[in-house]
Amino acid sequence: MRRYIYLILTMLVCAPALWAQRVEVKDVTFTQSGNYLVTDMDMLLSQLDDVRTNEAIVLTPYIIKEDEGRQMELPSVAVYGRTRYYHYLRNNGDMMITGPEEITVRADKDMEDVEYRQAVAYEDWMDNATLLLKEQTYGCCGDILGDNDRELARNTVLRFAPKFAYVKPAAEVKNRELSGSAFVDFRVNKTNIDPNYRNNVPELGKIQASIDSIKNTSDVEVKKIFIKGFASPEGGLSNNERLAKGRTEALKNYVQGLYDFPASTYETDYEAEDWNGLISYLEGSSLGSKDDILDIIRNSGLDPDPMEWRIKSRHASDYAFLLQNVYPGLRHSDYRIEYLIRDFTDINEIKQLVRTHPQKLSLQEFYLAAQEYEAGSDDFNYVFETAVRMYPQDEVANLNAAVSALNRGDLVGAEAYLPKAGNSPEAQYARALLTALKGNYSEALPKLREVSSQVPAAADAVQQIEKVVRY
Numbered sequence: 001m002r003r004y005i006y007l008i009l010t011m012l013v014c015a016p017a018l019w020a021q022r023v024e025v026k027d028v029t030f031t032q033s034g035n036y037l038v039t040d041m042d043m044l045l046s047q048l049d050d051v052r053t054n055e056a057i058v059l060t061p062y063i064i065k066e067d068e069g070r071q072m073e074l075p076s077v078a079v080y081g082r083t084r085y086y087h088y089l090r091n092n093g094d095m096m097i098t099g100p101e102e103i104t105v106r107a108d109k110d111m112e113d114v115e116y117r118q119a120v121a122y123e124d125w126m127d128n129a130t131l132l133l134k135e136q137t138y139g140c141c142g143d144i145l146g147d148n149d150r151e152l153a154r155n156t157v158l159r160f161a162p163k164f165a166y167v168k169p170a171a172e173v174k175n176r177e178l179s180g181s182a183f184v185d186f187r188v189n190k191t192n193i194d195p196n197y198r199n200n201v202p203e204l205g206k207i208q209a210s211i212d213s214i215k216n217t218s219d220v221e222v223k224k225i226f227i228k229g230f231a232s233p234e235g236g237l238s239n240n241e242r243l244a245k246g247r248t249e250a251l252k253n254y255v256q257g258l259y260d261f262p263a264s265t266y267e268t269d270y271e272a273e274d275w276n277g278l279i280s281y282l283e284g285s286s287l288g289s290k291d292d293i294l295d296i297i298r299n300s301g302l303d304p305d306p307m308e309w310r311i312k313s314r315h316a317s318d319y320a321f322l323l324q325n326v327y328p329g330l331r332h333s334d335y336r337i338e339y340l341i342r343d344f345t346d347i348n349e350i351k352q353l354v355r356t357h358p359q360k361l362s363l364q365e366f367y368l369a370a371q372e373y374e375a376g377s378d379d380f381n382y383v384f385e386t387a388v389r390m391y392p393q394d395e396v397a398n399l400n401a402a403v404s405a406l407n408r409g410d411l412v413g414a415e416a417y418l419p420k421a422g423n424s425p426e427a428q429y430a431r432a433l434l435t436a437l438k439g440n441y442s443e444a445l446p447k448l449r450e451v452s453s454q455v456p457a458a459a460d461a462v463q464q465i466e467k468v469v470r471y
Contacts, residue, residue, distance in 0.1 A: 023059060023135065025046060030131040030153035037063070037126050037155065041403055043077055043114040051107035053083040054140035061116070061152070065129045074118045075101040079316040082106065084140070097138060126454050127157040151380050158468045160441075162433055163457035164375070164407045164411065165426050169363035169396045173342040175223070178214060182333050184251060189239075191246030193254050207255060207335055216258070220362055224338035226267045227252050230274040232330035234323060237304045241272035251333050273304055274330040281326050290313040292402045347372060358386050363397055366390075370400075395422030402430050411437060425454035433461065441465050 031038060039061060044057055048057055048453045060076040067100060074099040080088065085106040088096050095101045131153045137146035185198040195204055207343050217256055229248030231240040248270045279297060300307055312319045332388040342362050344350050350369045353361055361369075366387035373380035381404050388394075388401035399421035405413035414434055421427040432447035445465055452459040 014370045024132065025152060028131070028153045030155050031160045032122055032126070032155065032157065035122050037129075038117070038119045039074060039131060039243050040117045043151065045079055045105060045111055045113055045117055048079045049111065050107045051079055051081045051109055053081040053220045054158055056080045056084055056097060056138040057107075058136045058138060059117070060098065060134040060135075060136070062132055062134060063120075063126060063155075064132060065125050066419075068125050070125045070129075071121065074120070075103060077114050077116065078201070078393075079105045079107065079111070081106070106339050108312075114254050114343050125427075126155060127159065129154070129155050146226050147396050152372065158464075159434060160461075160468055162436070162461045162464065164433075165429055165455055165457045166367075166370075166400050167396050167424070168367050171364050172362050174343070174360075176341060177336055177338045178210055179334065180206060180210055180335040182249070183329065183331070184285075184333055186243075186247055186331075189243070191243060191250050193247075193250045195254075197249070200373065201391070204254070207251075207333075208258060209335055211255070211259065211333070214337055219341075219344075221340045222261060222265065222337060223340050224267060224336075225255065225261065225265055226269075226336040226338070227255070228269040228271065228334045230271045230277065230330060230332050230334070232327040233273040233275060233278060233304065234327055237272055241270075241299050244270040244272050249430050274303070275342045277330045277332075278322070281329075281449065285458070286323070287318055289318045293318070298382075354383055354386055359386075361390070363387055363394060366397075367400070376404075379409060380404070393420065394428070395420065395424070398422075399427050400432060402434075405429065406433055406437065430453045431460045432458070433442050435462065436465060441469055442463065 013383045024047065026042045026044065026395070028041040029038065030040075036375050039369070043059060051057055057079045058076050059078070061074040063072045063074070063311065078097055080096075085104075085363060096104050097457070103114060103116070105114065132149050133152050133272075134147070134149050136144050139145045152404055173395070184199055184202045184203050186192075187194065187197065193200070193204075211222070211225065215222055229244045229250055229251065231244040231247075233240070243408055246269050252266050252268050256263070275297060287293070293315060296302075296307060296310055296314075300310065302310065333450065344353065345360065350365050351372060352363065354366065354369050358366075368385055370383040372379055382406040384397075384400045388397040391397040391453065396418045402414045402417035402421055407415065411434060414430070416435065416438055418427070420429065420433055428447065428451045432451070435447065436444035444448045445462065448462045448465070
């Protein structure tokens with residue numbers, strides 16, 4: 001009989017409560033403060049004064065970001081029945097159910113409410129995280145007899161996260177050109193080329209190397225080889241014209257003999273006296289009489305032969321210097337090789353060329369390659385950085401490189417590209433975006449509104465900033 005009585009008493013003591021324990025929580029704040037996320041609330045414990053002697057109610061606030069699978073528990077508040085409270089004190093010192101950080105309260109009618117305040121180091125994942133309260137009822141044997149969660153607050157963080165507007169370049173025929181100058185020496189008053197005369201071997205080699213660099217490249221077709229010869233201003237104009245014309249023709253024939261291009265590939269021109277070259281030298285020189293010589297060239301109205309005589313007679317010593325040191329450089333042959341690069345349609349080939357031969361790609365082909373990568377990824381950024389390196393003066397190339405820099409948070413890099421990005425609506429949007437990302441919302445808003453009807457991303461940016469400012 002005593003044994004049965006003992007069992008009945010044990011069952012009565014350890015039986016779970018038949019009602020759901022709920023604690024009221026008031027004045028909840030859950031927000032970022034500097035480098036911390038602060039949780040502040042009042043837990044009204046008066047409803048828990050009838051916690052059974054061998055039970056405990058554990059209240060655990062926790063932060064959760066479900067879409068990122070992140071969670072952090074905060075210190076618990078535990079309300080213990082009398083017997084269980086003293087049991088823990090006797091056997092575990094101050095180590096209670098949830099550990100040493102637990103806020104421990106013994107259930108009785110006079111227990112005070114808890115002013116709960118905790119601050120944890122802020123992490124990026126805590127943006128828009130949720131604060132929940134887990135309420136658990138523990139029985140006498142350590143079993144959890146009841147368990148429920150409720151949402152208390154959300155750490156609402158409005159951050160400016162704009163959309164980035166890249167521009168697809170127009171298709172183009174990839175006509176390219178390579179140009180240079182060669183200083184081929186001719187014997188006095190002669191127009192025939194001696195390849196071994198003076199410095200002609202490396203100078204003729206310049207032209208050949210330029211043509212070979214294109215001719216020997218796959219996917220490229222040479223379309224035109226243009227040669228223009230110049231003579232210097234000393235001597236008579238008619239003789240200089242004969243020399244410039246004849247020497248240009250001689251150089252064309254020399255180059256033509258090296259290759260099997262059609263005769264129609266070659267085009268020539270000549271300039272009897274390179275006065276522009278002389279002007280360019282004088283403008284950057286420290287020659288004592290340069291101002292008067294320049295005035296004679298620009299304003300005298302004289303024909304070339306009398307003009308040259310006036311310079312020579314007025315400034316004999318400086319003329320002698322020019323004749324010895326400058327005029328030889330005015331006897332030159334400029335050349336230009338025009339060529340066509342084929343279009344590429346295989347996206348894998350285009351992606352490979354970005355790394356190996358980017359000079360073969362059009363801006364549109366660079367753009368197609370970028371679309372194969374995740375926006376903002378290293379590969380994506382590399383494509384636009386390479387494109388602007390190949391087309392440093394192109395507005396679209398600079399704009400897309402600037403937008404790529406904005407996307408990865410490189411505001412300094414974006415600022416460097418934007419001056420060359422033109423004034424299209426997308427370029428205006430990118431500049432306004434840079435201002436906004438620097439935090440100057442009041443300055444950025446009117447600029448964003450101005451282009452919002454033309455650039456949908458700008459309209460979205462306006463809405464975001466207005467919400468952030470209101471918040």
